[in-house]
Amino acid sequence: SADKAQKKNLKLNFCISSTGEALFFFDPNGKLIDKLSAGRMRSGQSYGRDGSDNRFYYAEPTPGAQNGKGYEGITQLPAFSVTPGIYDNAVTVAITAGEGETIRYTTDCTTPNASSEVYSGELSISKNSVIRAAAFRDGYLSGDVATATYLFRSDGVNHALPVVTLVTDPDNLWNSKTGIYATGDQFDPDAASYADTLKSATYYQAKFATEEQVDTIWEKPAAFSLFDDNGKQVFTQNVGIRIAGSFGRGRAQKGFNVIARKEYGKGSMEYPFFENRPYTEYKAVVLRAGAQDQNRSKIRDELASGLLEGTDINILYQAYRPTVLYLNGEYWGVYFMKEKRNRFFVAQHEGTDDNVNLDIIRSAGKGSVYYGSNAEWQEFMTWLNGTGNDLSSASNYAYAEERVDLDSFMDYMICEIYSANSDVWNIQYYKIKGGKWKWIYYDFCWSFGASENRTNHQTLSIRRLSSKPCSDLFNALLKNSDWRDRFCRRFAELLNTIYAPETVLAKIDELYAQVEPEVAREREKFNGETWLGVKQHNEVRGTYEGFIKQVQIMREFASGRPESLKQQIQKEFGLSDSYMQEVFG
Numbered sequence: 300s301a302d303k304a305q306k307k308n309l310k311l312n313f314c315i316s317s318t319g320e321a322l323f324f325f326d327p328n329g330k331l332i333d334k335l336s337a338g339r340m341r342s343g344q345s346y347g348r349d350g351s352d353n354r355f356y357y358a359e360p361t362p363g364a365q366n367g368k369g370y371e372g373i374t375q376l377p378a379f380s381v382t383p384g385i386y387d388n389a390v391t392v393a394i395t396a397g398e399g400e401t402i403r404y405t406t407d408c409t410t411p412n413a414s415s416e417v418y419s420g421e422l423s424i425s426k427n428s429v430i431r432a433a434a435f436r437d438g439y440l441s442g443d444v445a446t447a448t449y450l451f452r453s454d455g456v457n458h459a460l461p462v463v464t465l466v467t468d469p470d471n472l473w474n475s476k477t478g479i480y481a482t483g484d485q486f487d488p489d490a491a492s493y494a495d496t497l498k499s500a501t502y503y504q505a506k507f508a509t510e511e512q513v514d515t516i517w518e519k520p521a522a523f524s525l526f527d528d529n530g531k532q533v534f535t536q537n538v539g540i541r542i543a544g545s546f547g548r549g550r551a552q553k554g555f556n557v558i559a560r561k562e563y564g565k566g567s568m569e570y571p572f573f574e575n576r577p578y579t580e581y582k583a584v585v586l587r588a589g590a591q592d593q594n595r596s597k598i599r600d601e602l603a604s605g606l607l608e609g610t611d612i613n614i615l616y617q618a619y620r621p622t623v624l625y626l627n628g629e630y631w632g633v634y635f636m637k638e639k640r641n642r643f644f645v646a647q648h649e650g651t652d653d654n655v656n657l658d659i660i661r662s663a664g665k666g667s668v669y670y671g672s673n674a675e676w677q678e679f680m681t682w683l684n685g686t687g688n689d690l691s692s693a694s695n696y697a698y699a700e701e702r703v704d705l706d707s708f709m710d711y712m713i714c715e716i717y718s719a720n721s722d723v724w725n726i727q728y729y730k731i732k733g734g735k736w737k738w739i740y741y742d743f744c745w746s747f748g749a750s751e752n753r754t755n756h757q758t759l760s761i762r763r764l765s766s767k768p769c770s771d772l773f774n775a776l777l778k779n780s781d782w783r784d785r786f787c788r789r790f791a792e793l794l795n796t797i798y799a800p801e802t803v804l805a806k807i808d809e810l811y812a813q814v815e816p817e818v819a820r821e822r823e824k825f826n827g828e829t830w831l832g833v834k835q836h837n838e839v840r841g842t843y844e845g846f847i848k849q850v851q852i853m854r855e856f857a858s859g860r861p862e863s864l865k866q867q868i869q870k871e872f873g874l875s876d877s878y879m880q881e882v883f884g
Contacts, residue, residue, distance in 0.1 A: 319336075320336075321336045322334065335354070345357045345360040345361075345366075353369070355370055356369065356372060356373055357369055357370070358370070358440060370438060370439050370440045371438045371439055372436075372439050372440070373440045373442045374396065374433070374435060374436050374440070375397035375400065375434055375442055376396075376434075376443050376445050377395065377396045377404075377432040377433065377445040378395050378396070379392055379394055379430070379432075379445065379447045380392055381449075382531060382532050383447040383448050383464075383526075383532040383535070384449070384450070384531045385450045385451070385452065385456050385462065385526060385530030385531075386449065386451055386530070387453070388425075388451075389423055389425035389451075390423075390424050390425075390449060391421050391422070391423050392423075392424060393421045393422075394418050394422075394430075394432050396434035397434060397436075400434040400435065400436045400439075401417060401418075401435045401436065402432055402434055402435075403415035403416060403418065403432070403433060403434075403435060404416060404418050404431060405430075406429065406431075408429050408431065408466055408467065408469055408627040409468050409469065410431065410433075410468050411432060411433040411444060412433075413435055415433075424449050425451065425453075426451060426453075426454045427449070427450050427454045427455075427456065427625070428448075428628060429446065429447070429449075429628040430446070430447045430449070431446045431447075431466065431522075432444070432445050432446075433445070443537060443564055444522070444537070446466045446522035446535070446537075448464040448524060448625060448628055450462065450526075450530075450625060450628075455630065456625075456630075458623045458817070459813075459816060460623050460813065460817075461525065461528055461620070461621075461622045461623070462525075462526040462530070462622060462624075463523070463524065463525050463526070463586065463622045463625075463634065464522075464523070464526070464624070464625045464626075464628075465521050465540060465555065465557075465624065465625075465626050465627070466521060466522040466626075466627055467519050467520065467522070467627065468520075471519035471520070471521070472519075472626075475501060477501070477516055477517075478501060478502070479505070479517055479519055479540070479541065479542045480502055481500075481501040482500050482502065482831075482833050483499075483501030483502075485500075485501075486499050486500050486833065487499040488833070488834040488835060489834070493546070493549065494546075496549065496836045496838075497548065497549050500548075500549070502542055502548055503548055505517035505541070505542065506545065506548075513541070517542075518539045518540065518541045518558070519539065519540055520538075520539060520540075520563055521537070521538055521539065521557075522535065522536075522537055522538070523535070523536055523537075523538045523540070523557050525572070534570040536559065536563075536565060536568055537563040537564045538558055538559055538560070538563055538568070539557075539558045539560055539563055540555050540558070541555065542554065542555065542556075543556045543585055543586070544587075544590045546591050547588075547589070547591050547593065547744070549839050550588065550590070550591075550593045550594060550826075550839050551826070551830040551831075551835065551839065552588040552593055552821065552824075552826075554586055554588050554590060554634070555585070555586040555634075556583060556585055556639060557583060558582070558583040558639075559581070566582075567582055568581045568583075572584060572620065572636060573618035573619070573620060573638065574620075575608055575609075575618055576638070578647055582639070582641065582643040583643070584638065584639055585636070585637045585638070585639050586622075586635075586637075587600065587619075587634060587635045588633070588635075589635075589744075590742070591744035591745070592743075592744040592749070593825075593826075593839075593841070594822070594825075594826050594839055594841025594845070595749065595846070596747075596749075596846065596849035596850055596853060597633070597818070597846065598807075598814060598850075599743045599744060599746055599853070600741075600743045600744065601619050601635055601810055602803075602806055602810055603616075603720075603740070603746060603747070604617055604618075604740065604741075605619070605809075606797050606802070607714070607797065610796075612714065612797075613704065613706050613707045613710045613737070614707055614710050614711045614737065614740045615640075615644070615645065615729075615737070615738070615740065616741065617637040617639075617741065618637065618638050619635045619636065619637045619638075620636050621635055621810075621813045621814065622634055622635070622636050623817065630820070630824070632817060632820070632821035632824065632825065633814050633821060640727065640739060640741060641659075641670070642655070642657055642659060642670045642671075645657060645731065645739075649731050649734070651731055653731070653732055657670070657730060657731045657732060658675065658676070658730045659671060659739075660676055660728055661726070662724050662725075662726050662768050669727060675702075675730065676728075676730075676736065679699075679702050679703070679736075680771070683772065683775055684771060689775070689778060690776055690778055690779045690782070691779050691780070696779055699775075699776075701735075702735060703735055703736045704734075704736060704737045705776065707735075707736075707738050708738060708769075709776075709782075709785070709786055709789055710738075711738035711740060712762065712769075712773055712786075713789060713790050713793055714740055714793075715740075715758070715762065716758045716759050716762060716790075716864070717790075717793070717794070717798050717860065717864065718747055719746055719747065719748065719750060719756035719758045719856070719860070720742075720743055720758070721746070721749075721750040721751075721756065721758075721761075722743075722744060722745040722746075723761075723762065723768055724768060725742035726738070726768050726769060727739040727741065747852075747853045747856050747857075748855065748856035749849075749852075753852060753855070754859040754860055755863045757867060758867075759871050760871055763777075763871075777872075783872065787868060787874070787883075790864070791882045791883045791884070794865075794883070795884070799861070800860075800861065803857035803860075804854060804857050804858070807850065807853050807854055807857060811850055815846075818843055819843040822842055822843050822845075822846065826839065826841035826842070827840065865883050
């Protein structure tokens with residue numbers, strides 16, 4: 300029975316700290332029955348008795364069964380005498396661990412094991428190198444792996460941007476069947492379409508995997524570190540990494556999701572990664588290399604979100620900071636570190652500790668679930684599309700306004716329309732417990748002049764087509780004359796402020812200055828006819844000259860977009876010249 304099962308495997312509603320904690324057991328009368336002082340443990344390990352009063356660590360819990368082989372303790376995390384970072388001259392590094400422990404290390408990024416080289420004295424390092432070390436001792440469980448990346452200006456490390464490093468066992472990246480970065484044995488660069496080429500690659504198989512397979516196969520353990528502007532390591536942590544994005548995975552320079560989990564050491568990353576955010580703790584961050592814009596301008600996504608910083612825009616968008624990545628000690632180009640869009644991101648920005656009881660939907664129309672449930676959204680949409688629920692009615696509008704933050708939706712549509720984002724299916728909206736539906740603004744690979752017609756892209760009329768996500772809500776709201784008037788006035792306000800040509804041009808110039816020094820080196824490495832000896836699809840190729848051309852397209856877009864939009868708005872809504880003069884000037 301369920302009661303018997305519960306009694307067999309008792310569970311308590313609290314956890315003990317992985318850094319060590321004491322437990323005390325009392326009877327109902329308050330008499331101390333037993334106590335246990337557990338030391339530092341790794342996720343998945345346990346601590347207990349061997350059948351007598353001897354206490355040991357165990358490699359894994361065995362609820363309902365006798366404890367297995369016990370270990371006296373867990374070895375210490377090795378420490379490096381020289382802080383990892385960027386140096387001018389050679390460094391001499393000593394590695395230390397606990398008394399009686401043997402340190403074993405590797406220099407090829409593989410995970411140290413009991414057969415790895417024994418550390419016997421200081422290491423002299425003068426070129427870009429990765430040192431990974433772990434401590435071993437008979438009768439002890441081995442603790443975490445310590446990882447250090449040492450980079451040298453004399454070995455090509457000369458960047459104006461901060462540096463991030465990722466280190467993982469090479470097999471995690473390149474194994475032909477399970478490597479998250481591998482093209483694999485079935486890769487076909489000459490497939491009928493770019494989508495078919497992607498489907499043939501090992502790195503794309505996670506898109507077809509179950510959630511369990513993604514967790515167990517397509518997420519890999521890694522060490523993640525950040526060096527500051529002076530080249531000193533200011534943050535490091537063992538994490539999990541996944542390849543990020545969808546069609547952007549086809550680029551040789553791929554994005555990464557970096558995720559904190561207790562099984563790697565800590566369940567969050569405690570560091571203020573973004574100066575324009577008040578947060579000091581993150582569950583995950585993204586290292587974005589431009590996705591489908593990687594081989595074109597590379598900066599469209601950051602331009603879209605960067606223009607919203609410091610404004611009263613009522614939508615969520617990701618903070619970013621430009622960095623240069625070194626993957627397993629090798630130069631890997633410019634990556635924008637960004638907040639990761641997930642339930643933790645939503646809760647953090649909404650100022651709630653409840654990151655469980657919320658709903659996130661990834662696209663309208665079908666309203667597929669990203670997290671939680673789409674039941675409330677579907678219920679609202681059924682009502683909206685029902686007979687007699689025209690939002691020009693004050694009572695119907697009030698009903699909608701109780702459930703949807705209509706100002707958030709307004710800002711979202713204005714920003715999408717201005718930017719001429721033709722990838723309309725990348726849309727997310729969310730609802731926290733007791734709140735209203737609000738929108739998340741992201742993914743601008745196909746914006747700011749990237750699509751056909753460029754400056755004159757007819758985004759307003761396109762977003763009203765019945766086939767486009769959220770068009771039903773958009774069109775319903777436009778039937779309400781007050782909402783439509785506020786929409787136009789808000790559009791005019793933003794065209795004169797955050798989307799004024801001089802403002803957008805200044806942001807383009809800022810982003811250009813950050814990435815331009817790296818683009819030639821990056822394109823030479825990643826965007827040629829072949830990469831690592833494998834032919835690349837034409838879709839992913841790129842040149843420095845192509846980058847310059849794309850930035851110029853964006854500048855032309857910034858200069859001409861406001862006037863084009865005014866014409867679109869007047870035509871679409873049949874507005875008079877006097878109204879246009881009053882509202883848009």
